[in-house]
Amino acid sequence: MEPAWVALGLSLKVALWATGIDLIVGVAVGFALARWRFPGRELLDSILLLPMVLPPTVLGYYLLVVIGRRGWLGGWLERAFGIHLIFTWQGAVIAAAIVAFPFVCKSARAAFESVDAQFEQAAKVLGLGAAAIFCRVTLPLAWRGILAGTLLAFARALGEFGATLMVAGSIPGKTQTLSIAVYEAVQAGQDDLANGLVLLTSVTCVAVLLLAGRLAPARIPGRS
Amino acid sequence: MKWNVAVRKTMGEPLHRFELDIAFASDATRLVLFGPSGAGKTLTLKAIAGLLRPDQGHVALDGEVLFDAEAGIDVPARDRHLGYLFQEYTLFPHLTVRQNIAFGLDKGWRNPRRHVDSPAVDRLLDALELRPFGDRFPDQLSGGQRQRTALARALAAQPRALLLDEPFAALDMPLRSKLRAELRELQQRFALPILLITHDVADVEAFADDIVQVDAGKAVFGATFAAPARSGPI
Amino acid sequence: MTIRAALCSAGRRRRLVPYLAAIALSFAGAPALAADLIVSAAASLTNAFTELGRSFDAAHPDAKVQFNFAASGALLQQIAKGAPVDVFASADQETMNQAERQQLVISGARVNFASNSLVVIVPQDATSLPTSLADLGAPGIRHVAIGVPASVPVGRYTKAVLEKAQLWPAIETKMIGAQSVRQALDYVARGEVEAGFVYGTDAAIMPGKVRIAFTVPTDTPVLYPIAPVAASTNADAARTFVAYVASPAGLAVLARYGFGKP
Numbered sequence: 001m002e003p004a005w006v007a008l009g010l011s012l013k014v015a016l017w018a019t020g021i022d023l024i025v026g027v028a029v030g031f032a033l034a035r036w037r038f039p040g041r042e043l044l045d046s047i048l049l050l051p052m053v054l055p056p057t058v059l060g061y062y063l064l065v066v067i068g069r070r071g072w073l074g075g076w077l078e079r080a081f082g083i084h085l086i087f088t089w090q091g092a093v094i095a096a097a098i099v100a101f102p103f104v105c106k107s108a109r110a111a112f113e114s115v116d117a118q119f120e121q122a123a124k125v126l127g128l129g130a131a132a133i134f135c136r137v138t139l140p141l142a143w144r145g146i147l148a149g150t151l152l153a154f155a156r157a158l159g160e161f162g163a164t165l166m167v168a169g170s171i172p173g174k175t176q177t178l179s180i181a182v183y184e185a186v187q188a189g190q191d192d193l194a195n196g197l198v199l200l201t202s203v204t205c206v207a208v209l210l211l212a213g214r215l216a217p218a219r220i221p222g223r224s
Numbered sequence: 225m226k227w228n229v230a231v232r233k234t235m236g237e238p239l240h241r242f243e244l245d246i247a248f249a250s251d252a253t254r255l256v257l258f259g260p261s262g263a264g265k266t267l268t269l270k271a272i273a274g275l276l277r278p279d280q281g282h283v284a285l286d287g288e289v290l291f292d293a294e295a296g297i298d299v300p301a302r303d304r305h306l307g308y309l310f311q312e313y314t315l316f317p318h319l320t321v322r323q324n325i326a327f328g329l330d331k332g333w334r335n336p337r338r339h340v341d342s343p344a345v346d347r348l349l350d351a352l353e354l355r356p357f358g359d360r361f362p363d364q365l366s367g368g369q370r371q372r373t374a375l376a377r378a379l380a381a382q383p384r385a386l387l388l389d390e391p392f393a394a395l396d397m398p399l400r401s402k403l404r405a406e407l408r409e410l411q412q413r414f415a416l417p418i419l420l421i422t423h424d425v426a427d428v429e430a431f432a433d434d435i436v437q438v439d440a441g442k443a444v445f446g447a448t449f450a451a452p453a454r455s456g457p458i
Numbered sequence: 459m460t461i462r463a464a465l466c467s468a469g470r471r472r473r474l475v476p477y478l479a480a481i482a483l484s485f486a487g488a489p490a491l492a493a494d495l496i497v498s499a500a501a502s503l504t505n506a507f508t509e510l511g512r513s514f515d516a517a518h519p520d521a522k523v524q525f526n527f528a529a530s531g532a533l534l535q536q537i538a539k540g541a542p543v544d545v546f547a548s549a550d551q552e553t554m555n556q557a558e559r560q561q562l563v564i565s566g567a568r569v570n571f572a573s574n575s576l577v578v579i580v581p582q583d584a585t586s587l588p589t590s591l592a593d594l595g596a597p598g599i600r601h602v603a604i605g606v607p608a609s610v611p612v613g614r615y616t617k618a619v620l621e622k623a624q625l626w627p628a629i630e631t632k633m634i635g636a637q638s639v640r641q642a643l644d645y646v647a648r649g650e651v652e653a654g655f656v657y658g659t660d661a662a663i664m665p666g667k668v669r670i671a672f673t674v675p676t677d678t679p680v681l682y683p684i685a686p687v688a689a690s691t692n693a694d695a696a697r698t699f700v701a702y703v704a705s706p707a708g709l710a711v712l713a714r715y716g717f718g719k720p
Contacts, residue, residue, distance in 0.1 A: 069649045086650045087601060087634055118314045121275050124301045125308040126328035126381055135333045140318045169645075170606070170635050187532040187637070188608035189556075 004197050006173050007181040008204065014089060014164075014177060015157040018096035022104045022153050027146060030108025031134075035117075045109075052102040056162025063095055063167045085167075092168035092175050096160040100153035107149025111142035151212045155205065178204075225385055225417035226251055226286050231271045231278035244268070244441045247281075252434030254411065257421040259438035265421035266311070268438070269387050272419070273308050274301030285385065302331075307378030307386040307416075311393060313370045315362040321373050322358045325349065328381035348376040351410070368399050375410070385417040392427065404430045495695050496542060498526045498533040500549035500611065500682070501638040502574065502657045506715040507547070513711065514702055521695050529638040531609025537562050537687060544696040547684040547703070549574075549639070549657075550611035554683040563685040567697060571704045573718040574680040575658035576615050579668040581649045588671050591620065594653060595628050603642040603654030606635040612642065615676055616655040622677065643668065659716040681720060 033045055051059055067074040067085045077083040085091040115138055123133045161179040168175035170184060178201045185194035230247035244264045257265045270276035272283055274290065277298065283291040290299045315324050319335060326336035326345045336342075338359065349355045352372040362370060371391060378386060391407065392400040408430065411418055420431055421438075428435060437444040499507050504527045511523040526533065530548035534557055537543050546563055548554050557563045578594070580587060588594055594602060605613030613636070620626040636642035639656050646654040647667040657680065661670050684703055686696035702708050709719065 064648070116314075118310060118312075119316060121301075122308070122310060122314045122316075123327070125273055125275065125304075125306065126377070127302045127305075127331055128328070129302060129331065132331060132333050136327075136335045137316060140335075165637070170637070171633075184606060184608070184635075184637075187529065187535060188606070189531070189535050189538065190608070 003172060003176075003181065004178075004193070004200050007176055007178045007197065008200055010089065010173070010175070011158055011177040011179070011201075012204075014092045014096055014160075015154055017093045018100055018157040018160075019104075019150060019154045021093070021097045022101050022157075023146075023150055026101055026104030026149070026153075027108045030105050030146075031112050031138075033105075033109045034112035048105055049102045051099050052106075056099060056160070057166065059099060060095065060163035060166030063098070063163060067091065067094065067167070087169045087171060087175060089168065089175055092160075092164050092177065095163040095167045096157035099160055099163055100157040103149045103153040103156060104146070105149075107152075108142070108146050111145025111149075112138065114145065115141045147212075151208070155208065158205070158208075159201075225253055225255075226284075227255055227419065228282070228284040229268070229272060231268065231281040231283065231291075233267070233271070233276070233278045233280075235267075242441060244271075244278075246436075246438065246441070246443045248436045248443050250434045250436070252432075253417050254431050254433040255417075255419045255436065256428050256432040256434070257419065257436050257438050258423070258425075258428050258432075260423055263438045264441040265423075265438050266389055269308075269389055269419070269421055273306050273387055274299060274304050275308075305381070305384045307381065307383035309371075309374050309378055309386065309388040309391055311389045311391075313362075313374040313394075315370060315373055315377070317362050320359050320361055321354055321365070321369075322349070324362070324373055325354075325376045325380050327377060344380065348380055351413075352376045352406075367395050368403060371395065371403060372406075375407070379410075379414065379416075383416070385419065386411075388418060388420045390422055390424075391420065392424065393422075400426070407431075495521055495523045495544050495692055495699055496526060497523055497545040497547065497699065498528070498537065498541075498543045499545075499547040500530045500533070501527050501640045502549055502612070502660055503527065503547060503682070504640065505663060506659070506712050506717060509714075510703065510708055510711050513707070514699060517702075518695075518698065521698075523699065529605065529610040531611075532637075534562075535609075540689075542689075542691070543687050544690040544692045545684065545699050546687055547571075547682060548611065549680070549682055550614060551678070551681060551683060552614060553611060554685065557685070562688055564688055565685070567700060568683055568685040569700060569704045570681050570683050570720040571708070572682040572712050573720055574682065574716075575718070576612070576619065576674040576676050576680060577656060577658050577661055578653055578671045578674060579643070579646050579656055579661050580653050580671050581646055582667050582669055583649070584652065584669065587669075588653060590672065591623050591625055591674065594632075595625065599652045600632060601634045601651040602629060602632045603636050603645040603651045604629075604633045605639055605642055605655070606637060610636065610638060612639040612655060612657060615678075615680060616674075618678070619674055619676055662716045682717075 029048065033041060065071050069075060069078060069084065069086065074085060077085065085094060119137050119141065120133050123137045128136065159179055161183065164177060165180055170176045170180045178197060182194055182197045182201070185197060228249045231244065233244045235242045235244070244267050246264065246268050257268060259265055267276060271278050278291065278293065280293045282289065282293065289297055290304055291297060316327065319327065320338055322345055323336045323338060325348055326342055329344065330336060349358055352375060354369065354372055354376060357365060357369055365373065392403060395403065404427070420427060422428065507525060511525060514523055515521065526543070530550065530553040533546065534553055537546060537557065538560055546557060554563070554568065558565050578588065586598060588599065604616050607613040607617045617626060620629055634645060634651055636645060639660055642654045643656050643660045643664060645651045647664050653671065658673065661668055684700055686693065686700055690696050
């Protein structure tokens with residue numbers, strides 16, 4: 001069962017990194033979509049939602065084309081910095097981050113929109129700058145919704161398979177996540193291994209859900 | 225306090241346009257904007273506070289220009305040192321009464337803590353009879369307590385003037401008279417100029433040293449009013 | 459009677475039943491034609507068998523062949539778990555032996571129908587060309603695409619060859635596991651790996667994108683077997699297809715794609 005623990009560790013590492021990136025970028029973009037009006041706003045919103053509806057293999061293909069050695073981004077990275085993303089855990093993080101991004105962005109936007117702009121106006125008149133208002137008023141009132149989206153994003157990143165397989169391959173210890181390990185075990189007829197991996201994955205997901213339940217405190221002040 | 229306000233703004237969709245075109249000047253310490261709902265009173269107040277950007281015009285208080293469209297001056301709301309009482313009080317629901325009042329005292333990135341002693345906050349709690357409720361959250365307060373908390377919060381930052389948006393509209397009649405008296409007493413104690421907007425005549429009688437009547441986005445002048453002095457920015 | 463009327467009328471539950479039944483039946487799908495033939499074939503046979511299927515359909519109008527291409531190991535698992543397959547064609551003897559051991563195919567009707575070569579390919583724009591297995595150990599070769607040996611025959615051939623040359627431990631550290639031989643081909647075509655092990659027939663499919671560096675002699679010849687599946691409900695059609703593949707007509711099609719005689 002040793003390869004199972006390695007795969008679990010890798011899955012968690014990839015999912016945590018991907019969710020972390022999504023949290024920062026998703027909250028920023030969600031805030032911009034919620035608070036600023038600009039032409040093409042709804043179009044941008046739809047484009048950013050695409051990873052949620054595109055099949056993972058389609059996403060994997062686009063990624064391969066863009067960040068692969070011959071892609072415009074991948075080729076530039078290789079020429080300028082010697083960075084290869086394909087077949088690395090960093091590539092797996094990118095694939096997972098992209099498929100999970102809409103969960104954070106969408107929930108962040110909805111959470112910010114549900115915060116009455118008048119609270120921010122009150123803080124403004126009381127003398128606070130924009131960053132202080134965001135940290136002290138907007139975020140505390142919106143974090144619950146953002147957290148819900150972030151947990152979904154983490155679960156999605158943990159289970160990501162199609163795009164990851166195409167971009168990162170399946171290198172044990174480096175890019176073979178739990179989902180891919182299950183797939184290969186089934187392909188090879190290694191039912192015992194497959195059963196063990198599936199059990200491990202299920203237990204991990206239940207643990208994540210329990211942890212999420214403890215993070216949200218019982219009392220919700222001020223919300224009628 | 226010398227109030228000198230002249231603002232114009234067009235708002236809304238082509239089919240539901242609203243034209244705000246208000247101009248007034250007054251030396252009164254207690255100024256009341258009086259008019260029916262939807263007349264544009266709140267918009268005017270927000271323009272003075274810096275929460276709304278007029279298309280044209282100017283806003284000057286005691287000679288200091290806060291806004292001048294032609295000269296390109298627009299002092300941000302956070303630097304205008306005005307207290308604002310919102311119609312629904314807009315107390316921060318995730319903070320206690322104490323924290324709400326202390327909110328404007330520190331402009332940093334962290335909210336005031338729940339159990340820190342601050343003599344300034346204590347004084348305001350006493351002045352507005354909120355001591356017993358200091359650690360409650362806004363959803364645990366009555367209407368009158370909320371209004372007093374909002375007042376205390378606005379006063380804590382030591383503003384140069386207080387802007388009040390229909391402060392008594394959400395309260396029942398007996399409470400209104402009581403709180404009117406309290407506000408008058410507070411205003412005198414702190415020697416604070418106030419600009420109050422209302423559609424209730426009783427408020428006018430209780431407060432107004434001077435009145436501006438507003439209707440459909442325009443100012444209609446009261447009896448004590450001279451023609452607006454459109455003095456240029458100083 | 460309209461659905462709305464059915465819902466509003468007094469006996470609505472009784473009258474809804476025909477509508478619900480119709481929806482349920484449409485979900486069940488159209489029944490498969492009696493003569494539909496499902497053939498699971500190794501990934502390297504994709505192009506050749508697709509053409510074979512067309513000429514088989516033309517010659518036998520009452521049958522229609524459906525193909526399922528994947529790595530031989532994956533196909534075996536599907537059949538073992540009960541997939542309704544009629545014919546199984548794998549890329550190596552070992553997978554078919556496993557099928558026989560699990561009594562999934564009719565051993566008596568098993569036939570070898572084609573042979574192939576194992577080659578090392580490099581991307582079209584590769585700057586250096588390895589000429590032997592030992593060259594693959596050079597530092598300039600960072601990644602080598604090899605089929606996952608547990609389920610992909612080309613990977614098993616590769617591992618056997620490298621183990622014999624005592625190069626397997628060194629090359630395994632550079633290995634990028636492919637889920638099928640076609641995925642290995644794709645990795646090389648995209649330039650994501652510096653070299654890859656595929657069949658000669660696969661290299662011929664992408665002439666502009668990959669180059670054959672050298673052919674690898676294997677101890678066990680690369681021999682493709684085909685057999686009808688034991689649990690098939692189309693036993694006659696299955697045998698007919700197997701016979702067609704091994705016939706001169708079938709072999710001619712296979713030869714066009716580079717497959718050798720069995």
